[in-house]
Every structure is written in C-alpha cells, then in structure tokens.
Amino acid sequence: MKIAILGAGNMGLSFSKSFLKYELIKPENLHLITRNVSKLPKIAEEFPKSEISTFDQVTELDADIIIIAVKPQDFLHVAENFRFTLKKHQMVLSIMAGIKIEKIQNLLNHPMVVRAMPNSPTLLGMGITGYTAAAGISFSQLMNIERLLNSTGRSVYLEDEGLLDGVTALSGSGPAYFYYIIDAMIKAGVEMGIQENLSRLFVKQTMLGAYHLINNSDKNLEELISDVASKGGTTEAALSTFNENNLKDILKSGILNAEKRAKELNG
Incomplete structure (x- = not known):
C-alpha cells in the first residue's frame, strides 16, 4: 500500500508516524507533500526514506490512499491548483474539519472519499476519530481505512455524516x-x-x-x-x-x- 499526505503539518505527520510505527506501510511508500518550502529540511530529517515534495512539484501521484490534511480554509485553493489527476482506484481520506464529502467529490472530481475527524492526542497514538464514507466504497476498502485510523488511537464509524460536525466540536476541539x-x-x-x-x-x-x-x-x-x-x-x-x-x-x-x-x- 502506498500513501500520500497532502498537507504535512502536525496532524499529517502524526498520522505518518503512526503508520510507520505499526508497519502499516514501508517508509519508501510514504509521500509527504507540503506547501511550505521552509519545512522540507525538517520533514526530510524526520522521514529520511520517504518521498517529500512541495505541491507544485507533484504532477503525478502514485498512491493508493491520498490523505488530505490541509486546513479547511486552504482546501479550495489547493483543489484548484492540483497539477495531477486522481485515478479511479485511488481513495481520498479527508481529515479536514467541516468540509463535507459532496464538496470534496465535486472539487476533486472524484467519488471515492472517506471523511474523518481525528483529534490532537493522535500525536501520541491516543486519539479518537469519527469517520464516514461516500456511497460505493466497499467494506474491505473501509477496513483498510479503519486500520490506518486505529493506529492513531480509536475510531468510530458513523452512518450519518451530519454527526461529524458534532464530533468535530466534541472530540476534535x-x-x-x-x-x-x-x-x-x-x-x-x-x-x-x-x-x-x-x-x-x-x-x-x-x-x-x-x-x-x-x-x-x-x-x-x-x-x-x-x-x-x-x-x-x-x-x-x-x-x-x-x-x-x-x-x-x-x-x-x-x-x-x-x-x-x-x-x-x-x-
């Protein structure tokens, strides 16, 4: 499995560390992407075997799961300035607060979206994440996502996406x-x-x-x-x-x- 993380900030990097700690992916199959050029040396120091890029360097994305970990206020700009096209098999996992699945699908022109709301104790592997998925995502695909989320603590699947705003307010904040x-x-x-x-x-x-x-x-x-x-x-x-x-x-x-x-x- 290959994973790309768009937005290598605190949450994106804490997810990455958990995935590597529990050997869910190999370091060379992790691609970290940031808008902040000044962060590249520090990220490279922490993840020496992983691929590290800025947004404008990525013209093609070789990943099975793409985690969107940018600030929700920045998502529109990021989505409009992607230089790559998502492939049919690729799964998108959003950990942005507030941005609904339908909006993500429309802006990315891509149907395969899972939306999750983690909280900051994921930094220690003691977080809790509520998550939900778009129609058409199989049980096995969802289990892959759950394995990733559980590496950061615990996860709870919610049928009703509307409850994720409450999860954001309750456990996210x-x-x-x-x-x-x-x-x-x-x-x-x-x-x-x-x-x-x-x-x-x-x-x-x-x-x-x-x-x-x-x-x-x-x-x-x-x-x-x-x-x-x-x-x-x-x-x-x-x-x-x-x-x-x-x-x-x-x-x-x-x-x-x-x-x-x-x-x-x-x-």
Whole structure:
C-alpha cells in the first residue's frame, strides 16, 4: 500500500508516524507533500526514506490512499491548483474539519472519499476519530481505512455524516476545553500560594486519576461527583459557585458554537 499526505503539518505527520510505527506501510511508500518550502529540511530529517515534495512539484501521484490534511480554509485553493489527476482506484481520506464529502467529490472530481475527524492526542497514538464514507466504497476498502485510523488511537464509524460536525466540536476541539479548565485550576493554585510547578503537578495528576476512576468505576458521573462532594464541604462550595454561574451551560454553549462553526466551514 502506498500513501500520500497532502498537507504535512502536525496532524499529517502524526498520522505518518503512526503508520510507520505499526508497519502499516514501508517508509519508501510514504509521500509527504507540503506547501511550505521552509519545512522540507525538517520533514526530510524526520522521514529520511520517504518521498517529500512541495505541491507544485507533484504532477503525478502514485498512491493508493491520498490523505488530505490541509486546513479547511486552504482546501479550495489547493483543489484548484492540483497539477495531477486522481485515478479511479485511488481513495481520498479527508481529515479536514467541516468540509463535507459532496464538496470534496465535486472539487476533486472524484467519488471515492472517506471523511474523518481525528483529534490532537493522535500525536501520541491516543486519539479518537469519527469517520464516514461516500456511497460505493466497499467494506474491505473501509477496513483498510479503519486500520490506518486505529493506529492513531480509536475510531468510530458513523452512518450519518451530519454527526461529524458534532464530533468535530466534541472530540476534535475537545482537548482544548480540558487544557482551558486545567489552566484555570493551575492559576487558582498559584493564587493560593502554591508554586506553579507544584500546582501543575497536582492538577495534572488529579486529571489523570479522575480519568482512570471514570474508566474503572461502575458509577455514573453524578455518583462520582457525590463521592467527592461532602455536604457542607470544600467541593460543594466550589460546585455551588460553578452552578450559580451556569458553568455547565457556558461549556455546552461553547461546544454548540464549535459545531456551528464546523458547519460554516463547508461554505
């Protein structure tokens, strides 16, 4: 199997590293393509056995799967300036937020499109990706795509493409929400007189422990919260402040706005 990646940025390169790590492809069967000439030396250093090009150098693309990993805002320009023609057997896997399958098919004049929405923990092989496919793609072809996606973490197939905008808002953007909350917690620790490095340690380990408790407990989230929040105690004081300021509603509103923006990106 040969893979080409259009857009050798963070996500495109993290996918590449996962494919190579799990030996899903050979290094010489990987073709990395970037618009940024200044990035070529660094990419060549990280992927010494792979083919590396700029967009304007590619007049023919020898690949079974072409992964489109450019920013959604750049896709129209990229699609209009391809110097190669897609062949009938080639599969396109888009990991762009918001751009629907039909638009990709129309701009590339190519029917074989799978659309996926990964998130940044794919950098560590701990991501989660929602994906869906155009009509006409066989089960075996879809399984090949799933094998690739699973090398970056976990994947979930969705029949309804419309749900991918929600996946984008929930898990695609989701890591940033946790970083935002963690940042607020660390700053609260500093304000209480705890050194920043210690505050960061306490918060990070608390987050890690809470994650494992969720994963290993039969209790629901309300029960887990109740276990920590004694009547009249410190946790209840914090939760009361969150509720008085409608923190849950604010978070939900932000996530729904992220979904709205994902829909807008399709144009």
